[in-house]
Amino acid sequence: MGDLAVENNVSPTLYVVVPCYNEEEVLPETSKRLWQKIRSLIRGGRISTKSRVLFANDGSSDRTWETICELHDNPEYEGVFTGISLSHNRGHQNVLYAGLMAALERGCDVSVSMDADLQDDIDAMDGMLDAYERGANIVYGVRDNRDTDTLFKRGTASAFYSMMRALGTETVPNSADYRLMDVQALEALSRYGEANLFLRGIVPSLGFTTAEVYYRRGERFAGESKYPLKKMVGFAVDGITSFSVTPLRIVTFAGLAFLIISVIMLIYALVSLVIGVAVSGWTSLLVSIWFVGGALMTSLGIVGEYVGKIYIESKHRPRYIVAEELS
Numbered sequence: 001m002g003d004l005a006v007e008n009n010v011s012p013t014l015y016v017v018v019p020c021y022n023e024e025e026v027l028p029e030t031s032k033r034l035w036q037k038i039r040s041l042i043r044g045g046r047i048s049t050k051s052r053v054l055f056a057n058d059g060s061s062d063r064t065w066e067t068i069c070e071l072h073d074n075p076e077y078e079g080v081f082t083g084i085s086l087s088h089n090r091g092h093q094n095v096l097y098a099g100l101m102a103a104l105e106r107g108c109d110v111s112v113s114m115d116a117d118l119q120d121d122i123d124a125m126d127g128m129l130d131a132y133e134r135g136a137n138i139v140y141g142v143r144d145n146r147d148t149d150t151l152f153k154r155g156t157a158s159a160f161y162s163m164m165r166a167l168g169t170e171t172v173p174n175s176a177d178y179r180l181m182d183v184q185a186l187e188a189l190s191r192y193g194e195a196n197l198f199l200r201g202i203v204p205s206l207g208f209t210t211a212e213v214y215y216r217r218g219e220r221f222a223g224e225s226k227y228p229l230k231k232m233v234g235f236a237v238d239g240i241t242s243f244s245v246t247p248l249r250i251v252t253f254a255g256l257a258f259l260i261i262s263v264i265m266l267i268y269a270l271v272s273l274v275i276g277v278a279v280s281g282w283t284s285l286l287v288s289i290w291f292v293g294g295a296l297m298t299s300l301g302i303v304g305e306y307v308g309k310i311y312i313e314s315k316h317r318p319r320y321i322v323a324e325e326l327s
Contacts, residue, residue: 011042011048013047013110014038014048014052014108014110016112016114016125017096018034020056021092023060024062024063024064024067027116034122037125041125041126052081053080053081054103055083055116058086065083085323086321087321087322088320095320104186110129110181111180111182111186115177121215121217123215124178124215127213136210137181138210139180139213140210140212140213141179142173142175142213143175144215170204175200177200181203185206185208194313195317195319247302254299
C-alpha cells in the first residue's frame with residue numbers, strides 16, 4: 001500500500017465495519033477521517049496493511065452505494081475502502097451483522113463496528129486496540145456522558161437499561177454498537193441463527209474477556225438521525241422480547257391478581273346484597289371494565305409480540321441478501 005507499508009509482522013488485520021443507510025451527505029467526511037486513522041495505525045505498526053474499511057449499505061435510496069463504489073475505485077485511497085450492499089433495507093442490526101460476517105469471511109483478525117455519522121470518537125479505536133493487545137476479545141465503546149442528548153432521550157435510555165437489567169438481560173449501559181470484536185468473538189457470533197437480532201444483548205452473552213473504553217460522543221456531522229422515536233421504541237421492544245420471557249410471566253401474575261380482585265368484588269357484592277345496602281356502582285363498574293379491558297389488550301399485545309417472533313423464526317428466511325460486494 002505505497003507509503004503505508006510500515007508493518008509489524010504480527011500486526012492484526014483490522015476491518016472497520018460501518019453500516020450505512022442514506023448516508024451520502026456524511027460519507028465523504030467519514031471516509032476522509034477513517035482513511036487518516038487507518039493510515040496512522042498502519043504507520044504506527046498497530047495494524048496490518050491488509051486492514052480495510054468495510055461499508056455495509058442497507059438498501060439506501062440515495063447515492064450511498066454509488067459513493068462507496070467511488071471510494072473503492074479511487075486510487076488515492078489505495079484499496080482501503082470496500083463494501084457490501086444488501087438487496088433491500090433490513091434494518092441497522094441486520095446490516096451490521098452482515099458487515100461483520102463479511103469481515104470475518106475476508107480474514108480479519110479484529111473488527112471495529114461504528115456508525116457513519118461520526119458521533120463516535122474515531123480516536124477511541126486506539127484504546128480499543130490497546131485493550132485487545134492486553135487480551136480482551138471484546139472491547140465496548142462506552143459514552144462517558146450524554147450531554148448531547150435531550151432530557152427525554154437521557155431519561156428513556158436510563159429506563160431502558162434499567163429495565164433490561166431487571167428482566168435479566170446482560171447489557172452494557174451507555175454502549176451502543178461501537179465495539180471491537182476479535183475473530184474468536186466473531187466466530188461465536190456467527191453461530192447465532194435468529195432472525196430477530198439484538199446485538200447489544202447477544203454480544204455480552206458471548207462471554208470471553210471484555211474491556212471498556214470511554215469516549216465523548218459528539219453531534220451528528222450531517223444528515224438526519226436514523227433512529228426517530230418510533231424506531232427507538234421498536235428497537236426497545238425487540239431487545240426486551242428477544243432476551244426475556246419475564247413480560248409473559250408478568251401477564252400471568254397480572255391475570256391471577258385480576259382473578260383475586262374479582263373474587264373479592266364478588267364477596268363484596270354478595271355481602272352488600274344480604275345486608276341490603278344500595279349499590280349504585282356505575283362509576284366503579286365503568287372504571288373496572290375499562291381497566292380490565294386495557295389490561296387484556298396489553299396482555300394480548302405482549303403475547304402477540306412473542307407469537308410474531310416465533311412465526312418469523314419458524315420460516316427460516318435469510319436475514320438479508322447481499323446484492324453487490326466490492327473486493
